[in-house]
Amino acid sequence: MNAMQIFSVPPGSGYSSCSPSGLFLHLGFARVVIVRSSASSRRKNPLRFTRASSSSDPLLVQAARGNLVSRPPAWMMRQAGRYMAVYRKLAEKHPSFRVRSETVDLIVEISLQPWRAFHPDGVIIFSDILTPLPAFGVPFEIEEVKGPIIQNPISSENDLDNLHPIDLDKLQFVGESLKILRSEVGEHAAVLGFVGAPWTIATYIVEGGTTRTYATIKSMCHTAPHVLKTLLSHLTRAISEYIIFQVKSGAQCIQIFDSWGGQIPPHAWEQWSRPYIQEMVSAVRTECPNVPLVLYINGNGGLLERMIGTGVDVIGLDWTVDMADGRRRLGNKVALQGNVDPAYLFCPLPALTDEIHRVVKSAGRRGHILNLGHGVLVKTPEEAVAHFFDVVRGLRYDTLFKESMLENLEHVA
Amino acid sequence: MNAMQIFSVPPGSGYSSCSPSGLFLHLGFARVVIVRSSASSRRKNPLRFTRASSSSDPLLVQAARGNLVSRPPAWMMRQAGRYMAVYRKLAEKHPSFRVRSETVDLIVEISLQPWRAFHPDGVIIFSDILTPLPAFGVPFEIEEVKGPIIQNPISSENDLDNLHPIDLDKLQFVGESLKILRSEVGEHAAVLGFVGAPWTIATYIVEGGTTRTYATIKSMCHTAPHVLKTLLSHLTRAISEYIIFQVKSGAQCIQIFDSWGGQIPPHAWEQWSRPYIQEMVSAVRTECPNVPLVLYINGNGGLLERMIGTGVDVIGLDWTVDMADGRRRLGNKVALQGNVDPAYLFCPLPALTDEIHRVVKSAGRRGHILNLGHGVLVKTPEEAVAHFFDVVRGLRYDTLFKESMLENLEHVA
Numbered sequence: 001m002n003a004m005q006i007f008s009v010p011p012g013s014g015y016s017s018c019s020p021s022g023l024f025l026h027l028g029f030a031r032v033v034i035v036r037s038s039a040s041s042r043r044k045n046p047l048r049f050t051r052a053s054s055s056s057d058p059l060l061v062q063a064a065r066g067n068l069v070s071r072p073p074a075w076m077m078r079q080a081g082r083y084m085a086v087y088r089k090l091a092e093k094h095p096s097f098r099v100r101s102e103t104v105d106l107i108v109e110i111s112l113q114p115w116r117a118f119h120p121d122g123v124i125i126f127s128d129i130l131t132p133l134p135a136f137g138v139p140f141e142i143e144e145v146k147g148p149i150i151q152n153p154i155s156s157e158n159d160l161d162n163l164h165p166i167d168l169d170k171l172q173f174v175g176e177s178l179k180i181l182r183s184e185v186g187e188h189a190a191v192l193g194f195v196g197a198p199w200t201i202a203t204y205i206v207e208g209g210t211t212r213t214y215a216t217i218k219s220m221c222h223t224a225p226h227v228l229k230t231l232l233s234h235l236t237r238a239i240s241e242y243i244i245f246q247v248k249s250g251a252q253c254i255q256i257f258d259s260w261g262g263q264i265p266p267h268a269w270e271q272w273s274r275p276y277i278q279e280m281v282s283a284v285r286t287e288c289p290n291v292p293l294v295l296y297i298n299g300n301g302g303l304l305e306r307m308i309g310t311g312v313d314v315i316g317l318d319w320t321v322d323m324a325d326g327r328r329r330l331g332n333k334v335a336l337q338g339n340v341d342p343a344y345l346f347c348p349l350p351a352l353t354d355e356i357h358r359v360v361k362s363a364g365r366r367g368h369i370l371n372l373g374h375g376v377l378v379k380t381p382e383e384a385v386a387h388f389f390d391v392v393r394g395l396r397y398d399t400l401f402k403e404s405m406l407e408n409l410e411h412v413a
Numbered sequence: 414m415n416a417m418q419i420f421s422v423p424p425g426s427g428y429s430s431c432s433p434s435g436l437f438l439h440l441g442f443a444r445v446v447i448v449r450s451s452a453s454s455r456r457k458n459p460l461r462f463t464r465a466s467s468s469s470d471p472l473l474v475q476a477a478r479g480n481l482v483s484r485p486p487a488w489m490m491r492q493a494g495r496y497m498a499v500y501r502k503l504a505e506k507h508p509s510f511r512v513r514s515e516t517v518d519l520i521v522e523i524s525l526q527p528w529r530a531f532h533p534d535g536v537i538i539f540s541d542i543l544t545p546l547p548a549f550g551v552p553f554e555i556e557e558v559k560g561p562i563i564q565n566p567i568s569s570e571n572d573l574d575n576l577h578p579i580d581l582d583k584l585q586f587v588g589e590s591l592k593i594l595r596s597e598v599g600e601h602a603a604v605l606g607f608v609g610a611p612w613t614i615a616t617y618i619v620e621g622g623t624t625r626t627y628a629t630i631k632s633m634c635h636t637a638p639h640v641l642k643t644l645l646s647h648l649t650r651a652i653s654e655y656i657i658f659q660v661k662s663g664a665q666c667i668q669i670f671d672s673w674g675g676q677i678p679p680h681a682w683e684q685w686s687r688p689y690i691q692e693m694v695s696a697v698r699t700e701c702p703n704v705p706l707v708l709y710i711n712g713n714g715g716l717l718e719r720m721i722g723t724g725v726d727v728i729g730l731d732w733t734v735d736m737a738d739g740r741r742r743l744g745n746k747v748a749l750q751g752n753v754d755p756a757y758l759f760c761p762l763p764a765l766t767d768e769i770h771r772v773v774k775s776a777g778r779r780g781h782i783l784n785l786g787h788g789v790l791v792k793t794p795e796e797a798v799a800h801f802f803d804v805v806r807g808l809r810y811d812t813l814f815k816e817s818m819l820e821n822l823e824h825v826a
Contacts, residue, residue, distance in 0.1 A: 213790050218756040222764040265754050265786075266735040267771070301714020302734035321715035322679040341678050343631040351635040358680070373678075377626050 060121045060190035061252050064292035064314050064335050066367040072360055074392040075122030075192070076385065077255075077296070078375030079114045084382060086113050097142050101127050107177040112184060117382065118389045122190045122253065122369075125177055125246075129196030129257055130204060135170040136238045137163045138205055146209060153208035155220070157227055166238040168245050175249035182250035193251030195243055197258035197295075198235035198280070199273035205231065214263045221272060228272070236276045240283035247288045255294045256280070256312065262299030266306060274309055281311040294337055298374070304329050319373025323362035335367035342372045345384035352384060356391050357400070365397040473534045473603035474665050477705035477727050477748050479780040485773055487805040488535030488605070489798070490668075490709070491788030492527045497795060499526050510555050514540050520590040525597060530795065531802045535603045535666065535782075538590055538659075542609030542670055543617060548583040549651045550576045551618055559622060566621035568633070570640055579651040581658050588662035595663035606664030608656055610671035610708075611648035611693070612686035618644065627676045634685060641685070649689045653696035660701045668707040669693070669725065675712030679719060687722055694724040707750055711787070717742050732786025736775035748780035755785045758797035765797060769804050770813070778810040 057065075060073035081087055087110060091100065100106045110126040130148055133140055140150045152162060168175070174193075181191045204210070206217040206228070220228050243254050261273045281293055295307055296316030304326060307315050317326045317338035326336055344355045360370060370392050376385065470478075473486035494500055500523060504513065513519045523539040543561055546553055553563045565575060581588070587606075594604045617623070619630040619641070633641050656667050674686045694706055708720055709729030717739060720728050730739045730751035739749055753772055757765045773783060783805050789798065 213756060213759075215756045215759040215790065215792075218754070219759045219761075222760045262733055265732050265752075266738065268754075299712055299714070299733055301712070301716070302738060303714070319678050320675055320712055325679065325715060339678075341631070341681075343626060343628045346626075346628040346632045347635045348632075377628065379628075 058121065058187065058190035058252060060192075060369060061292055063367065063369050064253055064294065066332075066335055068366060069397075071395040071397060072363070072368045072370040072392060073121035073190075074370035074389060075120040075124065075189075076114075076372050076376050076388070077124075079120060079122075079124055080110045080126045081376060082378050083376055083380040083385070084113055084117070086117075097128070101131060102173050104173050104176045104180070107173065108180045108184070111177070111181055114385070115185065115189065118386050119393075120189060120389055121392075122192050123181055123185050124192040124194060124255070125174065125181060125251070127174060127194065129194070129201060129259070131174065132166060132171055132195070132238065132242050133201070133205070135168070135242075136166040136234070140204075148204060148209050150205055150208045154205050154227070154231055155216075156224065157230075160227065160230055160234075163231070163234050166241050168241065171242065171245065175245060178246060178249040178251050182252075190252045191250055192253045192255055193243070193246030193249075194255040194257060195239050195246075197256050197261060197273060198232045198239060198276040199264075199269075200258050200260045201235050201239070202228065202231055203260045203263070205235075214260065218264065218268075221268065232272070232276045236279050236283075240280045243280065243284050244287045247284075247291045251291070253292045253294065254284070255296060255316070258295060258297045261297040262303060266302050269303060270306060274306060277310040277312075285311075292335075294369075296337070308333055314367075314369060316371065317373060321373075323359045327362065327364055332364075332367065335369065336363055337369040337371050339371065339373035340388075342374050342377045342380065345372075345376070345380045345388065349384065349387050352387060353391050356388065356395075360392075360395060361400060365401050471534065471600065471603035471665060473605075473782060474705055476780065476782050477666060477707065479745075479748055481779060482810075484808040484810060485776070485781045485783040485805060486534030486603070487783035487802060488533040488537065488602075489527075489785050489789050489801070490537075492533060492535075492537055493523045493539045494789065495791050496789055496793040496798070497526055497530070499530075510541075514544060515586050517586050517589045517593070520586065521593045521597070524590070524594055527798070528598065528602065531799050532806075533602060533802055534805075535605045536594055536598050537605040537607060537668070538587065538594060538664070540587060540607065542607070542614060542672070544587065545579065545584055545608070545651065545655050546614070546618070548581065548655075549579040549647070553617075561617060561622050563618055563621045567618050567640070567644055568629075569637065570643075573640065573643055573647075576644070576647050579654050581654065584655065584658065588658060591659060591662040591664050595665075603665040604663055605666045605668055606656070606659030606662075607668040607670060608652050608659075610669050610674060610686060611645045611652060611689040612677075612682075613671050613673045614648050614652070615641065615644055616673045616676075618648075627673065631677065631681075634681065645685070645689050649692050649696075653693045656693070656697050656706075657700045660697075660704045664704070666705045666707065667697070668709060668729070671708060671710045674710040675716060679715050682716060683719060687719060690723040690725075698724070705748075707782075709750070721746055727780075727782060729784065730786060734786075736772045740775065740777055745777075745780065748782065749776055750782040750784050752784065752786035753801075755787050755790045755793065758785075758789070758793045758801065762797065762800050765800060766804050769801065769808075773805075773808060774813060778814050 059069055060075065063069050063073050090110065094100050094106060100110060107126050111123055114120060115123045130140055138150060140148050142148050152159065154160060178191060178193060185191055203214060203217050206220055207214065246254060256277060258273055258277065261269055264272060277295065284293065292313040294314040294316055295310055295312040297303055297307065298318055299320065300307065300318055301321045304321065308330065312334065314335040314337050315330060317323060317336060319339045319341035321339065323336065323339055330336065340355055340359055344352045356370065360368065472482055475482050476486050503523065507513050507519060513523060520539050524536055527533060528536045543553055551563060553561050555561050565572065567573060591604060591606060598604055616627060616630050619633055620627065659667060669690060671686055671690065674682050677685060690708065697706065705726040707727040707729055708723055708725040710716055710720065711731055712733065713720065713731055714734045717734065721743065727748040727750050728743060730736060730749060732752045732754035734752065736752055743749065753768055757768045769783065773781065
């Protein structure tokens with residue numbers, strides 16, 4: 001009563017997810033992943049993933065689509081950065097974040113630092129959600145203490161005049177970096193691009209930088225809703241184009257960060273964030289029907305069910321939601337990403353191992369990308385990050401779910 | 414088919430909630446609250462509140478117990494403080510927070526500032542969750558920028574030697590203030606006391622102050638669990654005694670702030686916070702069976718259902734959870750408190766009015782205390798706070814739920 005599925009996973013260095021270039025250009029050596037599934041486990045997992053799938057895709061992309069895979073793929077939010085000694089050394093030499101995140105050589109070097117050290121299943125481009133802003137008329141600076149400063153925050157209809165359609169020529173450093181990353185990483189991992197959601201980007205553009213209260217933009221929802229709607233619609237178009245550009249440049253999966261979507265009450269998120277993400281997802285689907293889209297919101301325990309309405313393939317859980325609750329609340333309609341508390345990387349390694357096992361088991365044997373529930377913290381020990389990826393590479397769903405499999409077989413027999 | 418209930422609400426200045434002084438000492442003038450309830454609405458609201466109830470209790474206490482009341486009572490977390498001009502003036506004269514929060518005259522004056530200005534239904538004592546620490550062996554200071562600094566953070570078994578049973582004599586300023594507040598406020602509002610939950614207080618004692626990552630205490634869960642357990646048990650006993658002391662001094666309702674309970678994953682909260690709150694609730698129930706206990710956790714969208722296990726009467730929702738979702742997820746087992754986003758106080762007043770109506774309707778006509786979903790923000794306009802309380806004083810459940818009442822009556826007819 002067992003079906004045996006063999007997935008041939010060839011190099012993923014072709015640009016495979018976005019038409020018209022949706023061909024598998026590079027069919028070099030293949031690695032073989034053998035996955036068992038019992039008839040009863042299929043019955044119990046009526047997965048409703050819709051994205052077209054190919055066995056040539058990297059593990060992360062397959063898991064995002066809900067394919068049967070041997071183990072969960074893993075990467076970490078803020079995977080490259082200050083916790084790594086090599087990054088700190090490079091940052092000393094290139095102290096400007098703008099320079100580090102807008103220069104091809106540096107972007108590639110920094111993105112590959114964790115890849116070389118830890119071999120995650122996903123390599124995310126080193127960038128920032130604000131990176132595309134100057135390309136559509138919103139210049140910004142980054143100050144050491146204050147963080148990003150938007151030179152001309154938008155508060156009235158007149159301010160909207162500064163906006164223009166996104167000029168992707170100004171973002172060639174992103175496209176070029178993704179191409180190089182794709183060829184460097186080859187078939188061994190997925191290259192991830194990312195963007196900010198319209199609402200989250202708008203918080204910076206309206207507040208003029210970071211904020212603790214979001215009082216200006218929340219007030220704008222009532223004092224100048226037409227201005228905010230126009231801004232969000234503009235951002236939706238610009239970011240949609242930017243996603244498609246990233247995919248065409250080589251990104252095999254896109255993470256959408258609605259980082260501050262959890263800062264508004266759920267009914268306000270339904271009005272001011274969800275529709276714009278949904279529109280973005282539709283626009284991307286038209287051009288790139290097969291690239292998985294991941295949506296992450298910080299503090300999303302009150303939003304989970306609403307996130308499905310955006311149409312994304314994967315919902316990222318932060319660590320304030322139990323993975324088992326997440327699976328229960330969201331069912332098998334979407335894949336889940338997350339959600340080990342980043343503080344576990346400061347704990348003794350056996351505790352980290354246990355937590356990884358717990359999260360993976362809670363997520364179920366299909367449609368799960370292992371990640372932290374938040375970005376890697378500064379001062380995280382590198383050996384803990386290495387351990388995290390060592391543990392997940394050693395996992396096999398067959399072993400983890402052996403008992404329930406045996407039960408299934410008994411029922412079938 | 415209508416039942417008419419008449420609640421006589423006499424002055425609440427006696428110490429009514431805690432045995433052996435659980436008598437209604439002051440039976441001065443009474444105000445009368447008339448509440449209608451249809452048979453069908455009773456059938457639809459199978460409330461399971463267990464606290465003994467008296468019509469002599471303030472509106473807030475009655476609502477906390479799930480009694481039928483005419484409108485939701487309202488107060489605000491961080492109701493007294495820097496957003497008020499009178500507070501800023503007083504703070505100029507008494508620049509030390511410790512002095513302001515540990516001197517009877519100042520505590521009373523500050524606690525009464527919002528009461529005089531806005532007439533909320535609850536008057537919470539001006540204090541801090543760290544206030545009782547020196548009384549059980551944990552001295553601390555408050556620095557202007559860093560905030561609280563624990564002089565001897567606890568990290569090992571030896572450090573536990575500094576702890577001793579709580580010496581309530583050292584907290585007479587709290588008891589004395591509550592007594593005065595009770596007599597000042599009379600029957601017009603409930604006097605609230607508050608405490609920090611053991612886990613939340615432990616974060617300060619272990620981290621040595623405030624933290625953004627909680628990495629030290631989270632690591633301690635694995636490196637020295639016995640030390641942390643001993644500390645939490647000690648805090649549980651001390652804080653239980655402190656609650657009982659507050660009730661015996663005049664507090665009619667106690668808010669438990671597990672402010673940082675949402676900083677650990679839910680399964681860790683089940684291990685490191687819930688049992689201690691539950692033990693505290695049991696201890697208080699034995700001595701003061703009738704005082705309602707409210708539990709608030711910041712970022713509790715992933716924890717709601719687990720909070721019921723503590724045995725509290727009221728669960729506070731922050732504004733990241735929709736009130737209707739909160740009611741759906743928690744049913745009618747407990748009363749709910751919250752949860753207007755404090756940023757609405759920066760919005761035009763009609764938007765604030767609408768939001769109050771939305772939240773109150775979502776909470777249902779029984780077992781709701783209107784509050785913000787978080788503390789009042791600095792720079793909040795005082796006129797918005799005044800408006801908040803004006804609006805709620807004008808609400809009547811009968812009017813708000815008129816349509817559904819009429820439907821009920823038609824069904825019955």
